[in-house]
Amino acid sequence: MWWDRPGREAETPYFDWLTTDLPDYSPTTLNLKTHVHTRPVGERPFVELEPTDRPLAFEQRTGIIMDRVREIAATTIHSSSSKDY
Secondary structure, eight states, X not given: OGGGOTTGGGSOOEEEEEOOOOTTOSSOOXXXXXXXXXXXXXXXXXXXXXXXXXXXXXXXXXXXOHHHHHHXXXXXXXXXXXXXX
């Protein structure tokens, strides 16, 4: 299988779309263009957002402080726990 193949990190990045709506961001984070970089077996891929002026893409490029990470996590957890599944 592909995910078990040594050397897969040498492949060129794959184009994809972000299909996650993080509630702390406006406009929506849905359908942002990405490039997925594979990494060595056992490591998660790196998802690189297309460089735009969208807040999530900007924060990925310029960095984000831990307090902001906690704020996003708290908002996301609260939002998902209030949904009916």
